[in-house]
Amino acid sequence: MSISVSAAAVLQPLTGRASPPAYRVTANRRLRIGPIPSLSSSSASKPILPAAAMATDGAAPAASGAGSKQKLLVFDAEEDLAVSLAKYTAELSEKFAAERGAFTVVLSGGSLIKALRKLTEPPYLDSVDWSKWHVFWVDERVVPKDHEDSNYKLALDGFLSKVPIPTGQVYAINDALSAEGAADDYETCLRRLVKNGVIAMLAATGFPRFDLQLLGMGPDGHIASLFPGHPLVNENQKWVTYIKDSPKPPPERITFTFPVINSSAYIAMVVTGAGKAGAVQKALSDKETSSDKLPVEMAVLQDGEFTWFTDKEAVSLLQNK
Numbered sequence: 001m002s003i004s005v006s007a008a009a010v011l012q013p014l015t016g017r018a019s020p021p022a023y024r025v026t027a028n029r030r031l032r033i034g035p036i037p038s039l040s041s042s043s044a045s046k047p048i049l050p051a052a053a054m055a056t057d058g059a060a061p062a063a064s065g066a067g068s069k070q071k072l073l074v075f076d077a078e079e080d081l082a083v084s085l086a087k088y089t090a091e092l093s094e095k096f097a098a099e100r101g102a103f104t105v106v107l108s109g110g111s112l113i114k115a116l117r118k119l120t121e122p123p124y125l126d127s128v129d130w131s132k133w134h135v136f137w138v139d140e141r142v143v144p145k146d147h148e149d150s151n152y153k154l155a156l157d158g159f160l161s162k163v164p165i166p167t168g169q170v171y172a173i174n175d176a177l178s179a180e181g182a183a184d185d186y187e188t189c190l191r192r193l194v195k196n197g198v199i200a201m202l203a204a205t206g207f208p209r210f211d212l213q214l215l216g217m218g219p220d221g222h223i224a225s226l227f228p229g230h231p232l233v234n235e236n237q238k239w240v241t242y243i244k245d246s247p248k249p250p251p252e253r254i255t256f257t258f259p260v261i262n263s264s265a266y267i268a269m270v271v272t273g274a275g276k277a278g279a280v281q282k283a284l285s286d287k288e289t290s291s292d293k294l295p296v297e298m299a300v301l302q303d304g305e306f307t308w309f310t311d312k313e314a315v316s317l318l319q320n321k
């Protein structure tokens with residue numbers, strides 16, 4: 001098989017002392033990527049995409065907006081992924097703090113939070129300017145904030161309680177409201193923060209432009225609380241909406257809509273484990289005309305950079321059989 005990604009002709013090792021030995025595809029045009037070499041080697045120093053990758057000049061990007069770039073990172077181990085994700089996030093924090101005086105970060109639930117653990121340790125604990133961070137949720141379960149199912153609680157316990165982000169810059173949902181009320185309330189909060197300049201706006205779309213969205217993907221290809229085949233994936237007016245029949249429990253949730261996700265400056269899609277391999281394969285396969293796109297395939301940045309942080313298991317179906 002072959003895969004296609006929006007990518008440039010450059011396969012280059014990540015540099016920098018804190019980087020694990022992974023490789024990235026720097027994107028600005030479409031490539032046809034040839035057979036993927038076996039990933040069974042334990043050496044992480046080999047490119048995970050073949051040097052024989054050929055550019056197909058002139059072809060339209062498969063899953064990419066005009067200004068969109070995609071990178072695929074594959075790590076031998078989740079530990080290496082976590083090290084790289086911390087470095088990536090810290091660098092973006094520095095960039096946006098310098099450029100805008102604020103860094104707006106969106107979290108998902110799930111395994112992502114554990115993958116952020118290196119940010120809570122040296123050197124990042126002291127070197128990151130946490131006072132510039134503003135934290136949001138791409139989706140949240142409509143449960144009390146101290147409930148085991150709460151994404152806020154997950155992030156608080158695993159990340160936020162360990163770094164000095166000002167409490168007033170952590171934007172949890174109002175858990176006293178219904179799903180519909182909580183979604184409206186969250187959108188009102190976002191509109192206020194756009195108005196006072198904390199959150200940027202993407203003029204081309206009229207939707208808020210978060211600096212970085214740190215997302216996970218379910219085995220079915222869902223992201224946020226946007227599930228395959230659910231009408232919410234087509235919402236194109238609201239910034240935040242709600243679902244009462246989520247196939248993944250609990251059923252009541254609020255979620256950012258695709259226009260908000262796709263207006264981001266940066267997205268890190270953190271996907272590990274063999275259970276995600278099928279969805280990764282579909283997302284990175286050459287099926288731009290497919291009418292049954294998974295939600296993850298609908299995450300197409302208008303003008304930004306999309307980076308997959310994966311492990312060998314998650315990309316295992318990309319191997320040439």
Ligand SMILES: O=C(O)[C@H](O)[C@@H](O)[C@H](O)[C@H](O)COP(=O)(O)O
Nearest residue numbers: 108109110111216217218223224
């Ligand atoms: O609240 C949620 O359920 C999440 O935000 C959801 O979108 C999650 O990110 C994915 O299901 C991936 O979760 P895992 O990484 O744990 O598989």
